[in-house]
Amino acid sequence: MIETARTIHEVMDRYNSAFRLHDPTLLEDLISEDCVIEDTSPAPRGARREGGQACLARWSELAGNADLEFSPESTEILGDLAVAPWILRWGSGENDWVRGVNLIRIRDGRIVEARGYLKA
Incomplete structure (x- = not known):
């Protein structure tokens, strides 16, 4: 049976569901082995993770x-x-939240690069 690659919309729906539902297993086959992510923390530069396993762990x-x-x-x-x-959001306080954006590059149904940014 020939498997077709997921669309970008399908990848993003599943990626977002993993975080909304607190279910990291949804991420397991979404990440390319050569994936690179640049995270927002620690401030001010963030951290860079390379490779599918490092990205999946984070x-x-x-x-x-x-x-x-x-x-x-x-x-x-x-x-x-x-x-x-x-x-x-990380609490119920008036200031216990932040807005951000991820720039996520997807090829062949897998995430190959992601950069996260916060609004300060």
Whole structure:
């Protein structure tokens, strides 16, 4: 049976679901072995992770954290690039949240690059 690659929309729907539902298993076959992500922390430069396992470990840590509430906003697709804004909450206080955006490049149904940015 020939397997077809997921569309960018399918990848992003599953990626966002992993974080919304706190289910890192949804990420397992979405990440390319040569994936690179640039994270927002630690400030001010963030961290760079290279390779599928390193990227999966970082995202699994975040997705599995039930203390974080991830709310994706409407994603815009520009060729192989998904521009994915979001809101992240970590408490019930008035200032316990931040807005951000991920720039996620997808090829052949897998994430190959992601860069995260926060609004300060």
